[in-house]
Amino acid sequence: MNFPSKLIEDAVTEISRLPGIGKKTALRLALHLLKQNEVVTEALALSLTRMRDEIRYCKHCHNISDQEECSICKSHRRDRAIICVVEDIRDVLAIENTNQYQGLYHVLGGVISPIQGIGPEELKIETLLDRISQGEVSEIILALSATMEGDTTSFYLCKRMKESGVKVSTIARGIPVGGELEFTDEVTLGRSILTRINYAQD
Numbered sequence: 001m002n003f004p005s006k007l008i009e010d011a012v013t014e015i016s017r018l019p020g021i022g023k024k025t026a027l028r029l030a031l032h033l034l035k036q037n038e039v040v041t042e043a044l045a046l047s048l049t050r051m052r053d054e055i056r057y058c059k060h061c062h063n064i065s066d067q068e069e070c071s072i073c074k075s076h077r078r079d080r081a082i083i084c085v086v087e088d089i090r091d092v093l094a095i096e097n098t099n100q101y102q103g104l105y106h107v108l109g110g111v112i113s114p115i116q117g118i119g120p121e122e123l124k125i126e127t128l129l130d131r132i133s134q135g136e137v138s139e140i141i142l143a144l145s146a147t148m149e150g151d152t153t154s155f156y157l158c159k160r161m162k163e164s165g166v167k168v169s170t171i172a173r174g175i176p177v178g179g180e181l182e183f184t185d186e187v188t189l190g191r192s193i194l195t196r197i198n199y200a201q202d
């Protein structure tokens, strides 16, 4: 792509570094910003710089936070006996959006992946074990991806937590709501049968 201006070219290069944004979209965004009032671009640049400089991670659960302790860990309305272990911050947001969970979280910062060179020591596992050893926690919910890496991580964590005697559960994996059996892949269907639950009638 040839640009009539080096300034535009630089802006397009930077914007196109973002995930899912190609050069064409980057150019459209750059031209859009150029048409806006100065205040708009200043606010955008400032918010990005501040986010990068000032963002913090909760000292307990490693969730993103503006302070040392995140709003979930600080809240008195959360059940401190349950910790849901997730891969990253997006999972916290996804579970929070369901409004179905009242416990705390622990963000691992990834999953064990020998192929990508990610071992247990790269993840926030020791701090999880520390939290469990403090004795307030009675249940750990493993909410990791249904992938080989997710399963490996769950298995590893389970082994490390065994001595503590804490109850370990994992989120159910099965047929999506509204899903029809014949269109469900066989691994999911097979697992749904193996991890069947009691049929409760209200």
Ligand SMILES: [Zn+2]
Residues within 6 Å of the ligand: 058, 059, 060, 061, 062, 063, 069, 070, 071, 072, 073, 074
């Ligand atoms: Zn926290």
